[in-house]
Amino acid sequence: MADEVVLLGFWLSPFGMRVRIALDEKGIKYEHKEENLQYKSPLLLKMNPVHKKIPVLIHNGKPICESLVIIQYIDEVWKDTCSLLPSDPYLRAQARFWADFIDKKIFNCGRRTWMSKGEDNEAAKKELIESFKVLEGELGEKPYFGGENFGYVDVSLIPFYTWFYSTETFGNFRMNAECPKLMAWAERCLQKESVSNSLPFQQRVYHSFGQMRMNFGNE
Numbered sequence: 403m404a405d406e407v408v409l410l411g412f413w414l415s416p417f418g419m420r421v422r423i424a425l426d427e428k429g430i431k432y433e434h435k436e437e438n439l440q441y442k443s444p445l446l447l448k449m450n451p452v453h454k455k456i457p458v459l460i461h462n463g464k465p466i467c468e469s470l471v472i473i474q475y476i477d478e479v480w481k482d483t484c485s486l487l488p489s490d491p492y493l494r495a496q497a498r499f500w501a502d503f504i505d506k507k508i509f510n511c512g513r514r515t516w517m518s519k520g521e522d523n524e525a526a527k528k529e530l531i532e533s534f535k536v537l538e539g540e541l542g543e544k545p546y547f548g549g550e551n552f553g554y555v556d557v558s559l560i561p562f563y564t565w566f567y568s569t570e571t572f573g574n575f576r577m578n579a580e581c582p583k584l585m586a587w588a589e590r591c592l593q594k595e596s597v598s599n600s601l602p603f604q605q606r607v608y609h610s611f612g613q614m615r616m617n618f619g620n621e
């Protein structure tokens with residue numbers, strides 16, 4: 403029986419983009435259901451009753467929640483195609499460590515940078531650039547975080563490329579000047595169809611973030 407794969411997502415979510423990229427990398431056919439996060443569907447509330455958040459992958463009727471957990475699940479279930487995580491246990495642990503760093507640092511500092519103003523904005527921007535530089539150190543001279551092949555850490559980080567224009571504009575800095583290696587890595591990732599097909603345009607994201615800033619009274 404063919405697998406039934408459904409993804410509950412939202413176009414602006416970097417976490418949903420991770421799952422789309424992983425599914426595309428593996429060549430898995432799936433149905434994407436766009437959620438309205440203001441009015442969550444009964445299906446989302448049923449499939450993720452704990453956090454009530456997207457993304458949720460529904461595989462043959464069973465839900466898997468949390469983007470990093472979902473990517474690991476996809477990698478374990480569809481093993482015959484490319485591997486996203488390395489097979490060596492130590493390297494797997496390292497890959498998980500960096501994905502966790504991305505969630506804790508890049509997501510949080512990035513959000514604070516495009517959301518805030520004044521002193522908060524300066525502090526968030528500083529921490530964001532420092533975190534990007536840490537990632538540049540980890541990347542080193544490798545084409546991808548996992549080495550020669552696009553893998554788990556790349557999938558975890560590349561959706562934040564869609565935030566670059568917003569963080570640069572609201573944070574008043576230039577990614578090219580601060581983190582040239584990371585920019586080159588991002589351009590490399592964008593050559594992959596799995597990535598370019600899954601990421602919305604930076605300007606569209608910027609427009610949405612601008613509206614959120616207004617709603618929070620930061621404009």
Ligand code: GS8
Pocket residue numbers: 412414415416417439454455456457467468469470
């Ligand atoms: C984060 C998912 C998330 O924040 C993951 O999957 O990795 N740690 C989780 N989802 C957001 C949309 S993206 O900002 C969401 O569903 N928000 C709805 C809500 O908070 O009500």
